[in-house]
Amino acid sequence: MVHEQINTIVQQSEAGYQYLQQLSLAERAALMHAIADAVEALDETLIQTAHEESALPLARLQGEKGRTVGQWRSYANAIRTGIYAEARIDKAGEGKADIRKYNKGIGPVAVFGASNFPFAFSTAGGDTASAIGAGCSVVFKEHPAHPRTSQLMAQAIAKGLASYGAPESVFTYVQGSSHAIGEALVLHPAIKAVAFTGSFQGGKALFDLGAKRAEPIPVFSEMGSVNPVFAFPEYLAANPQTLAAQYIGSLTLGVGQFCTNPGVFLAVSGEAFQAFKLAVSAEINNISEAKMLHEGIQKAYDHGKHKLTGQPEVSLLATGQVGTATLAQAAVFVTTGKAFLTNEHLSEEVFGPTGLLVECADAAEMYHILDRLSGQLTITFAATDTDVAEHKNFFMRAQEKCGRLLFNGMPTGVEVVYGMHHGGPFPATTDARFTSVGPDAVKRFLRPVSFQNWPNTFLPAELQEENPLQIARIVDGQYRID
């Protein structure tokens, strides 16, 4: 029954894909703006519903709604520039054919909603926007933690499609919480790519399904990480208080429910680290207990905290205000560099407001930890220019381990700009080469096609001789903006 249902939906989605394939870049952008308008027009019912389903504060949800609308608009504008067409033209010459290449949509895409951003990484979130931006229809699988929010968003998308005059099949919706549904969707032969944000377990399972299909497909799973913060001597000595306030602020923001939550803090042991620990204790004591996204998440959080508590050479430094079975309590633990190197449980993500401070014996141990680190979304440095100059090799090697390097800031807060890379080496994601935030997220759903000696009038507009779309192209090896 699941298969029949999925089959019907994916067939609709194929029709939606065919429709999108016939739109010009400007038309696709206009369609996306129509969806943005419809999402923007949703009233307080959306915010209230999401608040009830996710326990996220109203102000945060209001902000996330704005971000979601902004994503549609910024991706639409990026699409209209033609940058993602990556048009390349090599004109015919002596013994040479005329060869022209552009990027087109890869086919219908399955998108799985995340629970921690019920707007921006769910139904009308960045994955849906970037897939449609690429000219791909979307089959969306709702997240069971916020079905009502999801349906309101799906209605807005349908409204946007209708107001533009596009068929509903551009965006189809799958309800239900069973794994069988998601599995059938990923395995359907007409689905050509998958986007997911969530747990390692879930993301890796989808990746494995995608790879084992008769026709393997790309599965973009963003699975989070511990986002280490490395503090260097000069900086730490000068700013223990400020750094502690920043760290605890970032660690507990949104009840610690960000993929980029800085779960691990590392520095060389010593006086400065002692001062930092004192400041961290003071800061965390003020953090109120808070409701997490759903029961399952709090259970996993309490389990993760409990597991940390039981590890040798790990001690509890301080906690936030007292928690309950339904309200999460923040906590910070301390361990040694040696223990962190030998006990792999210590580098597992605890999704929620819990941090682990790692006291390294010396700089060499910190280098060693960096080299042993698995892939991360972000790595943050608390450092002065002198620190950087003294540890240049450390900074260089850190690039191998993450998607984004931050200097004296905190990793929560992922701006929706061209320069953003929200991704990173496995196990942070299943494909280090693509971002899920920023207009470049569109690239995940494109593939190139070349045309050889093709009649000009039948070429896609992106490749026609007269450059009717006025887009940047590489013509005979030279960048040209006509």
Place this chain on the structure above:
Amino acid sequence: MVHEQINTIVQQSEAGYQYLQQLSLAERAALMHAIADAVEALDETLIQTAHEESALPLARLQGEKGRTVGQWRSYANAIRTGIYAEARIDKAGEGKADIRKYNKGIGPVAVFGASNFPFAFSTAGGDTASAIGAGCSVVFKEHPAHPRTSQLMAQAIAKGLASYGAPESVFTYVQGSSHAIGEALVLHPAIKAVAFTGSFQGGKALFDLGAKRAEPIPVFSEMGSVNPVFAFPEYLAANPQTLAAQYIGSLTLGVGQFCTNPGVFLAVSGEAFQAFKLAVSAEINNISEAKMLHEGIQKAYDHGKHKLTGQPEVSLLATGQVGTATLAQAAVFVTTGKAFLTNEHLSEEVFGPTGLLVECADAAEMYHILDRLSGQLTITFAATDTDVAEHKNFFMRAQEKCGRLLFNGMPTGVEVVYGMHHGGPFPATTDARFTSVGPDAVKRFLRPVSFQNWPNTFLPAELQEENPLQIARIVDGQYRID
């Protein structure tokens, strides 16, 4: 023992990767030009050796050598432009961080040599050149069909590296023909991507290995296809002779040992098709028996031909001059559209100079065949403008099935230009999103890294404020070539 050997080699390659990471774009380009010079300087011994090992004609090998040198140079020049850095800069603003992104090398790459292009798709071929262009060291696994050729090429690469002053570890070499060696290489945790050109069986096995690793890695296998040629009524009626000559020329070029060999020819049954068949028979009768790359390939070819002969509704139309156990005989078979649709063996690639003509009952059947087609490197149209106008939907849908669409030409001949896409949907390759020919081949081995609020002096040159490399960048959402 295999594992120890591979481990030592991959550790060397890691050092080579670290070295490359420290080179500027211009330095990397200069290193590639040094390798190009060293390959170019190889004397007739190379051509003679390759001729002995591959049976390919001397003139063809001379041409392939030039192509190989040209690849290094064109990729080097592309690298120097900074196009593959894809630099994006979003400057700090009110409440906004400074975020800058560029592409860097993914890590050490394993490259497997192909037998059918002992220069251009082997040791110093496009995969090696594009990986080094991306800043990735290469561990090269020789193809057992041309070990002496391969070693001469490896020596040239070593010479090029030495003349530039780069360490040998940038390119390391693995001998031997056992599958265990290749397997150990792909499974080594320090290897971050794999490139392969060859059979479906081999390419898919490597892909599966890459996906099942603890850390999955991208495996780019180019596995060939039947490269269908669709002939349309007006064109076929007007040009049966010319088309037959072109088709047989392309089918038998280089003893049919090209990935883009047009194995299947389709048109609607009728008078024009009859005239075409007569012309094909006359053409193929003139084709001499010829030596294939190695014994294994001829065996597989004879087996494939034999298998076709035994299929119901398939008949032999004509053959080339008589073959032997060591010389391949060209052949053309005929079948119906109906048989082609129902018997999957008929769309299997026969690597060598054998073609299958498919007589479709009507245009609808040809459409149906297109929709059922698996992924191809190329699809070719023999058509007039009127034909295209009448079958617009056919041409549009053909994009879903291949990487390159040709109009009134033949697919053999893959030019090394920006506009080339040598790739295509599975099973033509394991990743439709990347090409293995043309400067864009470099993209396979890159991944992005973002820098947030980073001190200008410590940024990679690609991202520094003053744009010291003078490369095109997207700054605050606008394309800029400073």
